[in-house]
Amino acid sequence: MPYPPAGSLMIRKAVLLTVLAALLAMAGLAGTAAAAPDRARRAADPLVLGQITPAIARSPSAPITIAGTFTGTSASVHVRLHYSPGRPFRLRSEMAAFLADRGYVTTRYSTKIHFAAVQSGRLPFQLSVTPQELGMSQFGVYPLAIEVLDANSGQRIAIKRTFLTYAPEDAEIPRIGLAVALPLTERPHRADDATFMDDELRASITSGRLAGLLKVAGTAAGKQATWFVDPAVLDDVHAVSAGRYTVKTADGGRRMPADQAASRWLADLRTALADATVFALPYADPDLTALIHNGLEAPAVAAIQRGGAVATELLGKQVPTSILWPAGGRLDRDTLDELAVSGVRTVLLDGDTLPERQAAGQETATPGTTAATPREHPEPAVRIDTVADEQVTALLADPVLSGILTDDVSGTGDAALLARQRFLAETALLASQRQEQSRSPAAGTRATGRGGTRAAGRATEVQLIAAPRKRPWTPNPTALSGLLNAAAEAPWLRMVPLTEAGTGNAPTARTDLVYGDQDRGAELGRSYLGTVRRLSQQADAVATITKEHTPLFNAAILRITSVAWRGDRKRTRFAKQLDAAIANRLGKVTVIDTPRTMAGTDGQVPVSVANNLDKDITVKIRVTSKDASRLAIDVPGGVFETDLITVLPGRTQLVNVPVTVPGGGGDATIGIQLLTAEGKRYGKEVHVTVHATDYTGIALAIVGAGSAIMLAALVLRLIRRRRRPPAAGEQPGRAPGPAPQTPSAEPAGPSAEPAGEAASDRSAEPGPAERSPRPEPARPSGPSQASGRSQPSGPPEPAARAQEPAVPADRPPE
Template sequence: MTPHVPDTPTTQITVKGSLANSGGAADVSTAQIRLRYSNRPFLDRGEIDAYVRGAGRLDTVLWSPNFPVARLGSGQRLTWSLSITPRQLGISRFGAYPLSVELVDAAGRQLAVQRTSLTYFPKDHKVAKTRVAWLLPLVDRPHRGDDANFVDDRLAADLASGGRLSDLVGAAGQAPKPKTLTWYVDPGLLDDAQALTRPHTLREGDDAEQKPANTAASSWLDAVRRATASSDVIAAPYADPDMAALAHNGLDGMAAQAVSDGQRVATAALGRPPATGTAWPADGALDLDTLDVLAVNGAKTVVLYDSVLPPATPPNHTPDSIAQLQSVQGPVKALLADSAISQTVGGDTRSPGTAALALQRFLAETATLTGEQPSISRSVVIAPPRRWNPSPAFLTELLKTSASAPWLRQVGLDELTKPPADYKPVPRAGLAYSSQNELSRKIMTQIKRVRSDADRTVAVSVKGTHVFDRALLRLTSSAWRGRGGDTRVRPVADRVADAVTARTEQVRIINKQKPTLAGNDGTVPVTISNRHKEPVRLKLKVTSSNPHRLRVTEDSREITIAAEASHTAHVRLKAYANGETPITLQLLTPEGQRYGKPVVLRLSATGYTTIALFLIGGALAVMALAVISRFLRRRRDAATTESGAPVEPESPSAPMPDAPQGAAAPGAPAPAAPAAPGAQPYAPPGAPAAPGGPARAVPPAPSAGPGNYAPAGPDPQVWPPVEDPQVWPPVEDPQVWPPVGEEPGGRRRSAPGGATETDSSRAGGQWPDSRPMTGGHTNGMAEPGSHHRGAPGRGPAPEGGRHASGENTDGVSESGRRPRE
């Protein structure tokens, strides 16, 4: 519709549009396009809303001119145009008038209709102009998780020519009165754009791609600086967080961090400090808790939608946009953005016809608002939705119309904070707030968990480096509000969580081997690696799974590790039992919070010190060699005996075993042992029997061989008698033992007098298989007169089992107890 605002009765008004037959409808024929209108303006803004939604009837029909439609087939489109004047419509006074375009068939039945309005402002008409302030949002959703990685490539497309952000800045930059515009800029968006100007990493899922510097991002940042150079700029808190959600979840610290970071980033990106003291909460809504958080962080003015703070009593006109709230910091001004106008210009204006309809609605709303009280100047704030995506042509025309409409005076937002002298505030009801659209509980739980882990990385840093503050703020962005927010935030949240975990694991315990505690009390080394490029300070806590077996004898102590270095801590432990005991190693922050995952090791306590272990090991090795040597020598001698070959005697130079106490030395006569009661005297072969008992035949004793030791000379009190005191026991060959008659391996053999010996009779002494016996030997209980082999170097045991030396060899001690075999 041109012109947008006719000002004379004869002004030629052109109304143009298009007609489309879509959706498989039947062909249209013998139809016409005509106008339907009313010559009475809207009395209030409520009538406009009802009319646009289809309520009310317009009975006046303009029969001429009209546009005939001979035929329009399915899927076809045609354009039409009609020209009229205000006089033809019968309008003459200031106001917005209903106007509709309809398609009717030959019978006059309506086939399609489009409702709009026509605003008329006669020349030289005087009204108290309405002050209109624009708040242009330059906000987007976060595109990075941690600072080093982008989670998608959509920002590059939005910054390129034809993208949303490029069109927004380009069109607004051509506004005729830039000083009267106020920009609301998200520093997080500027930060992301600056990151694009450098080589960066695009990480989508498990795939990572290195991207070059984006030249479109550099161009866009330059355009932002030019467009905002003459305008007021309000810096949003970094990443435009959901301040209400932060306030309701006790994250006031993150809110303060967002405000301070936002100011710093915006100043660096724009080259000048932004305005301070004005806040625009998400969805233009808040409650008293959120208001207090904003006020504590320096907010003197808040921008809300008028539906959040309605009048206490519904008035018959649109109230002024200025109101006041009370916070813990005192009074806070509230600028109430007009919900209807903001939604009108913030809707879809890229589809055919939508931009023209939105512009006409804007004119109708503001004209009717002014006409409600034409003699009183009021103010109106227009704040389109945060992620506004207008058609560039529409935005250009909208700002031009706003600056030129005769009933409007475009001003900066800060001017509205200074009401005129005749201003009378309208009593307001309480804040109407719903938390339905806040960040979900799931998102807030994840934010708290990741933030807790990130805070620990700060706690261990000697320099107190904050690496993840801005990454965490991206998780609180208002972009994740409402339905589907959990899904939209997931890539960002996962990336931040992975980055925090990776940084945490750069300081870790690297023990890989199973530690050993040598001795009952000692230390165990624990190595901690720091791969950060800065020093860290932390504590090591060691916990025993069983303090009754293994106890940690010292509390955790603070450790400082240089950048990119390792440190070995020695933990003192005390073992009460040998064996393995699991111990848990846990790094802690200096404040005692857990840092990273615990490491469980199985510590082995030996009860021996390291030196003792070496000594014991050496002794065992020597013993093993001796046993192996002895075993091999026995095998050799046994093989020789079985083959019938003579056994070479041991070297005469070999030392002889010490004689038992009471035994005679080699070559010397043995002392006579006292005769035991009942012992039979010695009787050589063929001699008569001794008195009191039969004579016994004794085999001749073998000659003494080298190394053999036995009592010298026959003794009537010693049995069995031997001819050579150096040989015992008697054998057929002094170099062969056991005597012929017993097979190697301990099988039974015959002994003089019918006595037998078995392996069990050798318990308590060593009986070499192939050489004279060199160790002590007892036969256990010996019956009087039975064959009993005593210890080498001693004579036969007398009755009662006692040798001449006085030793008891019958297996019964003098006290009457049987010794252990």
């Protein structure tokens, strides 16, 4: 088959690339077109409300000022109000439907501005209306919508829906208790205790999240809130303010001076919270559900215990941990049971985590959508059975109010204003419902908004809880302070601490805890928590190896489990830094791993442990053989383990391990593992090479051969001695030695000569061929010397005679 020309191939490739690019562009345009409306709505809001004053109408004739700005291309517009005279909301679900434009409509409208000219595309406006004009006659929440229409076509251009609460000064208005829980948290900035991974804490203290939260805590309404403080935040701020600290950089670390602003922030926070209700979050606000789901119960419990102690020390007041607030107010049954076993008795949860049980035929609200279908009669507390002996009290934050606190209102629009108006309206409606209850205590049933029924008169006092759903939480301090101040001044609200919530309502049938796939997917991942588990085990070993246990890395382990790391990749850098710090500490206690040599079928192998710490350590040493056929540990079971031994600072401890060589020897490896007093592994197992040689048989052969040679030499020596002629005075066949003395009755005469000596002299005389004259040594005179004898003189004895055996010292000289 002929190939097409090269030019043709290039043209085809160009065409294909062009078509592919066009298809991708169309797909991109389609995606852009789908997302464009949402972005456009967020980016360009033609109608922004800037003022609704007062936030609560108290007099029927007092004017209510509404101001705002319209931005658009119309030449002139109408501005009108929509309202429903004499028709306050009865249900929270009606309020939700009105906001979402889902079926609830106002009954009247009033055009306040006619044919207003829009100059340069912008029209500021301000209008005034009284509660009497809007038909407000009783305490309650009323709908209010501001609409802008094109003056020429009459088409709607924009509309804003909000609420007006009317509370006449002369009306009898019931009060309900409102507890607002606010978290003071921050993403961790330290890895190990000595190393800050960034210097962003300074900015947070001066102009960021922590500065804003301090501003709220210092207001009158902020002092009435219940604060949940992360002790790790206080710990980090204290570390920055106490002295010089190290910030990690690409080329090592940079030393920073103590931050005076951090010192002032901590002092101001102590003052602001001195009279407030304060609880301690678990240290570093850990991801409790993720820890429990991955078998890390110990760090979760340790975080709770550590939190109260650190917060109490740094705030200068007693800070309890008796109320546990998990991240987002969400947890599942497994986590609750584990916490209950650990002693937790009260938890603060989001209300839709424990929904009411629906009657037959009713729809069950999807978790996370309860802001659209709010609970009509919220209960602030329920009791939950657990595997522990005691029940756990669940304080339930209202989902709608909590969502209002959570929403980001930091922009330049009217989000903060609308949030304030809705927060007041939601609480006022619940108070008005209580008022209706008190007026008809004998009523058998009342509507719930979904067609169900509820026994009337069972609630004597409604309590409300509001708590942000997201952590870390960065509120707009100005908007939050305005909302809290408005709530504190509302005639139907009484700000109470969280400890007083949940005392009024009777229990309602509820389902079990709702914790779905989306909740699990948001947790810290299994792989990451595997690293946390390994580091936690190593940190425990570091803490327990010293004679006095020193938990150096416990706080750092908790910091890398913070819920703030959900979806944040910076957590990997923190974990690596902590890993390096723990490894450096582990390396201060080492096993000397130089090779060893052992000869023989059994013996001992020395193992040395060096302590380079500045404290005494107590360890155990466990030794195993990695090749028992060449080298076996000579203890039952084949595993050698010492009792606890103490190694002084800067010293080395030697331990001898009994071993045997079952075969012919060779290179073998032993594994040496250090253990803490509790039996936990300290560091990695160290492998040491031992050169084992079975020298026993060779040594026996060498010793046997040497012994045989020595025996043969001795035998030859004895044979030679027996074969040489007897020396003078030596009897044949006798070993050299002194001649036996024969006792005589009479002393020997001067001429007498001992027979033995004479025989010896004769036997020692050389033969004719060997005879040569030699001088006779001088003999002392005495009775035993023969008189008249003389010895011939001659030349010295030949050299060959010098090799003969020496005469014993006690033998008479020749």
